[in-house]
Amino acid sequence: MKKLLKYNSCNVLISNNLFNELNYNFNIIKNKRILIITNKLIASLYLSKLKKLFDSVTNYLKYIIIPDGEKYKTMTTVNNIILILLKKNYDNNTIIVSFGGGVISDISGFIASIYKRGIDIIHIPTTLLAQVDACIGNKNSINHKYGKNMIGTFYEPKLILIGLNFLNTLPKKEIYSGLSEIIKYGIIMDKNFFFWIKRNLENLISLKLKLLYQCVTTCCKLKVNIINKNKINNTSRVLLNFGHTFGHAIEKYTNYNYWSHGSAIAVGIIIATYVSLNLNIIKIKHAKLIRSLIIKAKLPIIGPKNMNVNDYINIIKYDKKNNVDSINLILPVSIGTAKIFCNVDKKIIIKSILDSKQDLLSKI
Ligand SMILES: NC(=O)c1ccc[n+]([C@@H]2O[C@H](COP(=O)([O-])OP(=O)(O)OC[C@H]3O[C@@H](n4cnc5c(N)ncnc54)[C@H](O)[C@@H]3O)[C@@H](O)[C@H]2O)c1
Ligand SMILES: [Zn+2]
DSSP states (O other), X not given: OEEEEEETTEEEEEESOHHHHOOOOOTTTTTOEEEEEXXXXXXXXXXXXXXXXXXXXXXXXXXXXXXXXXXXXXXXXXXXXXXXXXXXXXXXXXXXXXXXXXXXXXXXXXXXXXXXXXXXXXXXXXXXXIIIIITSSSEEEEEETTEEEEEEEEOOOSEEEEEGGGXXXXXXXXXXXXXXXXXHHHHHHOHHHHHHHHHHHHHHHTTOHHHHHHHHHHHHHXXXXXXXXXXXXXTSGGGGGTTHHXXXXXXXXXXXXXXXXXXXXXXXXXXXXXXXXHTXXXXXXXXXXHHHHXXXXXXXXXXXXXOOHHHHHHHHTTOTTOBTTBOOEEEEEETTEEEEEOSOOHHHHHXXXXXXXXXXXXXX
């Protein structure tokens, strides 16, 4: 197990196999009440192994198993968990271990941040998407009927433990979903990484360990880099939302069912790229490169068939980046660079959604 990086006081450790290589001095856990939050699927695969791992450092370990799925990333789930914590009288000496994908880390992080004004949390991400993105960066959120991730906090975990072994049981469609956020990093901030992904995509999909290690490491570093920059320039962090305005609209429209987060973001990346094309801020050559990498990663480029332009507009007006009536978007300018554009013309947005529906880039 290697130390990947440290941001503020949080260590991020990475290993090929968390259960065989965890040589970490768990001082932060000693004499604490450990509460694992996970879902049924992950529990059936890995919970007994994880419990064994913590056995030597604590004599108090319990777990809560919640239903699987984005549609449970709600206040109802948060309330149910908090009710258990209060009933069992969990105190400030409790440490939550979030054990799962981004849904679990978002819910658990939110609870840790508000329960008794904040208790400790460790993340053990088990999806590619959570390892490269959701677990890093201190943000957590839950969905609301008015939109995705509408309620949340910033809260720093004590430790993040990444085990690449978890990806062996992940369905391929969840690997593709993770690739969407990985491609996002390349487009918004690192041209060389974009072309590295392009060269190594097949081996990443087939989980070649050395490449996966390099990929997860690069993404974590890129994200921490952008977050650190945020302390100086608070517009940089918002770049991470590239593709998310339209992507979140798709997730909400489909009731957080059927579309994985990454698939929705892939279409969001494509629509944002059409907005750039229609504003003449990106070359066709670069837009085509983005489209072809998304396709190569087996991600969709067209949103739900029955979702029309008004459906998108009605949802994106609630996006967190907007101010009152102005729609603000993160748009690609070239491979490796993106910027925030404020008050983007609604007509351009509408045209871009329609262009994406026709896959216009395949015809020019
Ligand atoms: N807080 C942030 O900064 C941030 C960043 C990016 C994404 N997110 C959030 O993350 C969520 C998406 O995360 P996700 O893609 O991990 O989805 P997810 O948590 O729903 O996991 C996807 C599926 O994989 C299953 N799974 C998890 N680990 C597994 C394993 N090792 N083997 C087999 N199956 C496994 C899960 O049970 C689930 O069915 C979204 O809610 C998104 O908003 C948050
Ligand atoms: Zn995302």
